[in-house]
Amino acid sequence: MLKLSNKGIYGIKALYELARNYDGPPVNIREISNRHGLPIPFLEQVLYQLKNEGLVISKRGIHGGYLLARQPDDITLGDVIRALEGPIALCECLIREKDDDDIPEKARGCITSDIYRRIGEKVSDVFDSFTLQELLEEDQLSSATGTCT
Numbered sequence: 771m772l773k774l775s776n777k778g779i780y781g782i783k784a785l786y787e788l789a790r791n792y793d794g795p796p797v798n799i800r801e802i803s804n805r806h807g808l809p810i811p812f813l814e815q816v817l818y819q820l821k822n823e824g825l826v827i828s829k830r831g832i833h834g835g836y837l838l839a840r841q842p843d844d845i846t847l848g849d850v851i852r853a854l855e856g857p858i859a860l861c862e863c864l865i866r867e868k869d870d871d872d873i874p875e876k877a878r879g880c881i882t883s884d885i886y887r888r889i890g891e892k893v894s895d896v897f898d899s900f901t902l903q904e905l906l907e908e909d910q911l912s913s914a915t916g917t918c919t
Contacts, residue, residue: 774851780808780816781854782847782905788826789842789902790909796828796835816854823853842906848897858894860886 787802799817803810817836820826825845826836838845851858 775855776812777816777819777854778851780806780813781820781850783808784813784817784836785820785825785838785845785850785902786905786909788836788838789845789906792838792842795833796837798835801835820850820853825849825853838902841903843901843903845902846898847900847902847905848894851897858890858897860890860893 783806784802787805788797791797799810799813802808803813817826817828821828821836825839827839828834828836848858
């Protein structure tokens with residue numbers, strides 16, 4: 771089964787909440803936790819990592835919390851997944867170094883690496899095609915109240 775880790779899922783949910791309140795005051799971590807039933811200690815780790823990756827900023831103080839670092843239409847689900855999980859790749863041998871466009875040496879000669887690479891690129895393209903703004907628009911069209919875990 772190909773699936774996201776809880777870290778990726780929680781990150782998307784947290785950024786969705788920040789996008790919902792984009793023009794408002796900082797969002798408290800407890801608000802995010804309560805709305806989605808996420809454990810605060812793990813959510814703190816996720817938001818800290820998102821902050822280090824430049825997707826959120828934090829404000830201290832009694833009215834502190836988290837804000838998006840960019841507009842909701844400028845952050846894709848792919849940005850979130852890569853910030854929290856690393857490269858989107860189906861096979862370990864296909865993970866490239868940051869500034870390397872070449873196929874990794876360990877993938878050369880692997881009978882399935884080209885297929886996995888192509889599938890991984892399609893998956894990456896799909897994640898990159900959805901922005902936080904689109905999630906907000908989907909939510910407005912949907913009557914769903916539950917959350918996927």
